[in-house]
Each structure stands twice: as C-alpha cells, then as structure tokens.
Amino acid sequence: MSKIKIALADDHKQMRDIWDLILSANPLFEVVCKCRNGQEAIDAASVHLPDVYIMDINMRPVSGIEATDAITKTHPHIKVLCMSIHKDIIYVKHMLDAGALGYVTKNSSYEEVFHAIQEVYAGRHYICKEVKDLTPARMMSLL
DSSP, X not given: OOOEEEEEEOSOHHHHHHHHHHHXXXXXXXXXXXESSHHHXXXXXXXXXXXXXXXXXXXXXXXXXXXXXXXXXXXXXXEXXXXXXXXXXXXXXXXXXXXXXXXXXXXXXXXHHHHHHHHHHTTOOEEOHHHHHHSOHHHXXXX
16 A cells, blocks of 8 residues: 655744654655745645645735645645644634645644544545634534
C-alpha cells in the first residue's frame, strides 16, 4: 500500500516541524512539503501533488481559506483538512465552502488527526469532536 502524501501549510514553523515529525513517524503517511503561507501552498500543489493538504486558516498574504479555494479548484484530487485554533462553526463553514473536506482543531489528539486524514483522503467529510461538542446540533446541520 502506498503512503498518503501530505503537505503542511501553517505560518508557525514549530507547528510545521512538529506535525512533520509526528506524521513521518507513521508508516501510513509521507510529508512531501511544508509551506509557510497560503501562496506557498498554492504554488507547491502543482509541484508536489499531495493527496492531502493540512491547512491552517490564519496565514498571510494568502489565507488558508483562499488557498483551499484555489487548490481544490485547480487540483480537485487534492483533499484539504483544515487544522486551526478556531473552534467557531463559522470558520468550519468558510473552510468547507472553500472546498475543505475536514476540520480539526489544534487541540485535537494526533490519533484524531490521523483518523481525519484517512477520512478526508477517502473523500469523506470529518469534523473533530471538539467542534461537534461545542456546536449545537441545529448549527451542525448547516454544514
């Protein structure tokens, strides 16, 4: 079985490096690139052709929402999993509207992130437990 190729996009070097170490230690995953912002993520998509992008939201000069929209339109085979500090349902909605299939918070366990990656890679939606627990069911139905 081939590894799931993952690209990381986060404006914090420590986050990129930590997730690179964690994911690279798992035989299911291969990190193919690490990007500092949304523009780098857009540019790297054509070069590295990851299966899954793990995308932060708050990046400059191009946000994760803008990068997700651009990447999923030009490379529909690339799946996006948002990883953000934001727990508010509006951020989840913006990312899903931009084309992301999944959303985890930076409080999510690495086991949950591994599961989310596999779900997104398979083309299924995934919303982390923390967001589901904080969001009323009527609002989750809007997704």
